[in-house]
Amino acid sequence: MSDVMIDVANVHKSYRMGRTDLHVLRGVRLTVRRGEFLAVAGASGSGKSTLLHVIGLLDRPDKGTLHINGESADDLSASARARMRRYDIGFVFQFYHLLGELNVLDNVQIAQMTGTGVFRWPGRARQARRDALKLLEMLGLGDRLKHRPKDLSGGERQRVAIARALINRPKVLLADEPTGNLDSATGGEILSVLKHFNTKDGQTLVLVTHDQRLAENADRIVRLTDGKLA
Amino acid sequence: MYKLFLCLRYLRRRYIAMVAIIGMALCVFMVLVVVSVMNGFLGLVENAAKGMMGDVVVDAAAEPIAYYDEFIGLMKAKLPDDILAATPVIYSYGLLRIGPEYTQTVRVIGVRLPEAAAVSTFTEGLYPPQLKASPAFAVPASMRKELLARLGTYRTRIDQLQSIINDRSEQLAAEQEKDPARQDKWLIGTLERNIANANSQISSIRRLYGYDEELPGIILGVDIPGTTVRDEVSGSYTRYVEVGQKVQLMVIPTGRTVTALTEPVKKRFTFVGDSRMGIYQIDSGSAYVDFDTLAELIDLGPRPDADTGQVDPGRCSQIQIKVKGTDNETHLRAVAEKVRLLWEQFSADRGEADLLARPTVQTWREKQSQYIGPIEKQRDLVTIMFAIISLVAVVLVFAIFYMMVVQKTKDIGILKSIGASSGGVAVIYLMYGSAVGLVGSVIGAVGSYWFVRRINPIHDWIATTFSWRVFDRRAYLFDQIPNTIQLEVIAGVVVGAMLAGLLGAMLPAVRAARMQPVEALRYE
Numbered sequence: 001m002s003d004v005m006i007d008v009a010n011v012h013k014s015y016r017m018g019r020t021d022l023h024v025l026r027g028v029r030l031t032v033r034r035g036e037f038l039a040v041a042g043a044s045g046s047g048k049s050t051l052l053h054v055i056g057l058l059d060r061p062d063k064g065t066l067h068i069n070g071e072s073a074d075d076l077s078a079s080a081r082a083r084m085r086r087y088d089i090g091f092v093f094q095f096y097h098l099l100g101e102l103n104v105l106d107n108v109q110i111a112q113m114t115g116t117g118v119f120r121w122p123g124r125a126r127q128a129r130r131d132a133l134k135l136l137e138m139l140g141l142g143d144r145l146k147h148r149p150k151d152l153s154g155g156e157r158q159r160v161a162i163a164r165a166l167i168n169r170p171k172v173l174l175a176d177e178p179t180g181n182l183d184s185a186t187g188g189e190i191l192s193v194l195k196h197f198n199t200k201d202g203q204t205l206v207l208v209t210h211d212q213r214l215a216e217n218a219d220r221i222v223r224l225t226d227g228k229l230a
Numbered sequence: 231m232y233k234l235f236l237c238l239r240y241l242r243r244r245y246i247a248m249v250a251i252i253g254m255a256l257c258v259f260m261v262l263v264v265v266s267v268m269n270g271f272l273g274l275v276e277n278a279a280k281g282m283m284g285d286v287v288v289d290a291a292a293e294p295i296a297y298y299d300e301f302i303g304l305m306k307a308k309l310p311d312d313i314l315a316a317t318p319v320i321y322s323y324g325l326l327r328i329g330p331e332y333t334q335t336v337r338v339i340g341v342r343l344p345e346a347a348a349v350s351t352f353t354e355g356l357y358p359p360q361l362k363a364s365p366a367f368a369v370p371a372s373m374r375k376e377l378l379a380r381l382g383t384y385r386t387r388i389d390q391l392q393s394i395i396n397d398r399s400e401q402l403a404a405e406q407e408k409d410p411a412r413q414d415k416w417l418i419g420t421l422e423r424n425i426a427n428a429n430s431q432i433s434s435i436r437r438l439y440g441y442d443e444e445l446p447g448i449i450l451g452v453d454i455p456g457t458t459v460r461d462e463v464s465g466s467y468t469r470y471v472e473v474g475q476k477v478q479l480m481v482i483p484t485g486r487t488v489t490a491l492t493e494p495v496k497k498r499f500t501f502v503g504d505s506r507m508g509i510y511q512i513d514s515g516s517a518y519v520d521f522d523t524l525a526e527l528i529d530l531g532p533r534p535d536a537d538t539g540q541v542d543p544g545r546c547s548q549i550q551i552k553v554k555g556t557d558n559e560t561h562l563r564a565v566a567e568k569v570r571l572l573w574e575q576f577s578a579d580r581g582e583a584d585l586l587a588r589p590t591v592q593t594w595r596e597k598q599s600q601y602i603g604p605i606e607k608q609r610d611l612v613t614i615m616f617a618i619i620s621l622v623a624v625v626l627v628f629a630i631f632y633m634m635v636v637q638k639t640k641d642i643g644i645l646k647s648i649g650a651s652s653g654g655v656a657v658i659y660l661m662y663g664s665a666v667g668l669v670g671s672v673i674g675a676v677g678s679y680w681f682v683r684r685i686n687p688i689h690d691w692i693a694t695t696f697s698w699r700v701f702d703r704r705a706y707l708f709d710q711i712p713n714t715i716q717l718e719v720i721a722g723v724v725v726g727a728m729l730a731g732l733l734g735a736m737l738p739a740v741r742a743a744r745m746q747p748v749e750a751l752r753y754e
Contacts, residue, residue, distance in 0.1 A: 053748045056647070058643075058646070058647055058746075058747040058748040058751070059746065059747070059748040060746075078651070078652055079651050079652075079653070082646065082649050082650065082651040082652070082654075083649065083651075085646070085647060085648070085649045085747075086648065086649020086650075087649070091647050091648070093647075093751070097640065097643070097644045097647070097751065098644070099236075099641055099644060099645075100641075101236075101239045101240055101244070102236075102239055106235075106239070110232055110235070110236070110648070111648040111649070113232040113235070114232050114645070114648055114649045114650045114651075114654065115649060164648065168649075
């Protein structure tokens with residue numbers, strides 16, 4: 001098994017903003033080792049989040065190649081990309097992105113059920129519930145299971161988002177400014193949770209941040225400036 | 231399966247879904263109520279139209295139909311597999327006089343009882359029940375005894391009046407025998423008035439109230455104005471004319487020839503019961519008398535020629551036929567055609583071309599097309615109009631779903647980020663649309679079933695509470711709003727509503743499915 005978990009080669013990505021093209025990524029090359037905690041630092045608008053979206057298969061690059069766990073993601077069909085997002089990649093967003101109609105428990109277990117058919121549903125749902133309960137207990141949310149996201153604090157919401165990202169035990173955890181909306185104490189808590197899973201389970205963690213102090217917790221820091229890695 | 235899970239959560243927690251469900255339920259309710267009432271209305275018209283005249287009708291063309299009994303006999307003999315029963319009918323007009331004051335124009339219909347019972351539903355609407363049980367133009371036997379007793383009461387009253395007359399007459403004679411100078415003029419005047427009054431009363435009783443078994447019977451439509459009062463809420467009638475009471479009918483004998491010198495003919499009848507066909511226009515203007523009596527009255531009966539000794543045959547306006555077997559229109563048309571051909575043969579065999587002018591032979595539906603046709607068209611038109619209006623439901627669902635998908639764009643991004651496929655996301659919204667359609671249409675169907683079944687009590691409540699009567703039987707023919715709702719109509723409308731929900735959700739669902747996850751997540 002290769003030691004490389006993520007291999008980004010010569011990735012370009014641009015967006016159309018009105019009448020002008022915004023060239024966000026300009027030939028990014030990046031390799032992330034299995035189990036590594038990598039911080040991608042850079043100023044706002046440097047292309048950090050876009051890079052994370054490309055790695056997380058939420059967006060397609062205009063040019064360049066991407067390999068996750070040795071598998072090329074370039075020619076995958078939409079359903080294969082969805083499958084890879086489901087089982088191999090976990091996402092933690094700055095704004096949590098929880099489903100407002102679902103309570104804490106449902107928000108976490110739904111991530112394990114997106115690929116379950118009718119016949120496997122009962123067994124899988126029970127398993128998802130057990131896993132979600134375990135994770136939420138671990139993250140200190142055992143007493144908030146029936147609460148809806150609007151009734152939680154920012155830190156609690158982010159912990160729910162982390163639980164959701166981890167429930168499928170993904171190989172890669174991508175965190176986009178996970179503490180950006182939190183105070184420093186809560187941010188510190190969240191970071192320690194992420195580091196805990198990175199260390200304990202050996203998950204590859206890619207964290208995007210503009211906060212230098214946060215980035216310093218990573219095994220390695222890469223800096224993105226104007227769409228290029230410095 | 232998570233799609234159903236999410237769909238149910240969205241249904242339970244989104245107020246907008248409730249709005250869509252209510253909108254859908256109202257549309258289904260509206261369409262079902264209108265279609266059911268219109269269908270019921272048409273059904274009533276068809277049943278009434280068919281019931282009134284049997285399955286096939288032979289109608290007089292230029293001249294009334296002669297040799298009708300011979301033709302009926304011929305039909306039964308030549309078409310034994312097709313003809314179940316047949317009866318002649320005469321239509322005319324007359325002036326009905328009830329009591330000293332009330333007069334009403336009526337359509338006078340001459341029918342043969344109980345023969346007509348085998349052909350039309352006329353006898354089913356007869357009242358009192360004794361008359362319905364043994365239809366005839368005579369007071370039912372069970373009521374005759376009571377009437378004779380009442381006749382005795384009238385006789386007693388006449389006797390009393392007669393004794394008053396005798397007494398006053400004696401007093402008057404005694405007074406008049408006196409010397410004119412000693413006569414009491416006031417007393418003479420009073421006695422004369424008393425005698426005249428008593429005579430008048432006797433005359434009235436004899437003319438109006440006395441039950442006369444010799445007089446022919448007449449059946450009156452229950453809604454003839456002035457003869458009954460109907461309680462609009464309970465539907466019960468209070469009749470001012472009692473069974474056994476005499477009424478007078480005045481007709482013009484227009485049967486064979488009419489000249490400026492033709493005089494109206496008056497005849498007294500005994501009222502024997504009501505006819506309740508259930509159609510206001512018929513029940514409010516029809517009087518039924520015995521076929522032969524009417525034929526004689528309006529000069530349509532057989533008439534012997536004094537010079538030649540030959541008998542000019544009796545005539546009728548119509549021959550009503552009850553057909554054997556199925557009553558579907560195709561079969562009835564085939565039988566009507568056989569009857570027409572048989573008439574041509576009958577006419578040719580008899581060789582009396584003038585007398586046997588070709589009548590029209592129609593099925594009941596063809597005959598009543600002038601009534602049924604417009605109602606059918608009206609129903610179709612209203613259904614089309616409401617189908618168009620129901621498109622509002624599709625547009626409503628579409629608008630709501632589109633808005634919801636726009637609102638939930640971020641959810642789409644979230645779901646895709648945790649591994650939901652594009653198809654899966656589309657299915658969530660399609661399921662949502664179908665669920666809104668299903669729940670909305672089931673609520674609408676149940677509501678409309680409840681409403682239609684109770685439409686008459688609800689209408690009566692509105693009428694009594696707010697003095698506002700929407701359904702006037704004078705305008706809508708029937709005294710009750712049709713309250714039947716057909717299961718196949720419910721099924722059709724529910725399926726249509728579900729398809730509408732699905733269709734309304736289709737485009738938003740496709741849009742949701744096509745959305746790039748990152749594009750959805752960035753959506754503000």
